[in-house]
């Protein structure tokens with residue numbers, strides 16, 4: 001059975017949102033707590049860091065180049081160097097209480113970004129969608145920490161997770177992509193790890209990082225665990241597919257909230273891992289602006 005391998009000599013603080021760019025042969029990701037977007041060229045091994053002034057919860061690559069980024073204060077378009085070119089919207093939560101967290105694009109190139117409710121006193125976070133004409137919508141509430149966004153190839157389902165609430169949801173989408181009523185896809189018992197970032201493969205299976213669970217899992221379209229892969233770190237945060245054949249799974253991990261003892265014991269906490277898989281993954285689409 002394939003084993004996860006370290007991508008290169010790097011450990012971040014809170015790496016998330018791995019995103020493959022086939023044209024550039026590059027992996028992008030954010031380090032949320034260091035206000036950074038990273039780019040790593042798999043062939044040349046060149047590593048670049050783009051610095052922002054606020055936490056970068058998530059982002060997507062834009063078709064025209066540059067990024068759509070969800071910073072703590074709101075959602076913005078930037079050029080390739082991270083220079084803000086346009087504000088899309090404010091953070092619809094109170095930004096002092098909730099930063100953006102997981103996000104990405106759907107099968108029509110719309111952008112989604114969810115928030116993480118910092119005080120944790122109730123499910124105060126939400127999920128927003130930015131349409132291709134740049135109109136923002138809040139499409140879901142009742143979330144503690146938005147995570148696990150992925151879309152089925154047939155455009156019929158949106159998957160999300162709520163990590164602190166230990167649950168993966170699925171939401172039916174109509175022909176226009178409007179969400180219906182969210183339902184539970186899978187709950188995790190205490191001690192099993194909790195579902196964090198995710199991606200879907202060509203067989204419709206949902207790959208989830210199991211934060212606090214030392215592993216990632218591949219779930220069938222019915223929610224059964226088909227495969228699991230152990231990691232030498234406690235907290236994987238998100239996965240994406242990439243490589244020439246889309247059969248490399250990139251796995252981000254974190255060292256957030258770990259004491260020196262744990263980091264010494266598990267020094268790869270915060271590293272990025274790769275795993276060769278048998279079934280190709282669905283590519284992430286770029287954000288499309290049609291104005």
Ligand SMILES: O=C1O[C@H](CS(=O)(=O)O)[C@@H](O)[C@H](O)[C@H]1O
Pocket residue numbers: 014016032101102116145147163164194196211237256
């Ligand atoms: O996505 C995230 O999830 C984790 C885990 S938890 O929800 O707090 O259990 C969190 O630490 C991290 O900050 C966040 O980005």
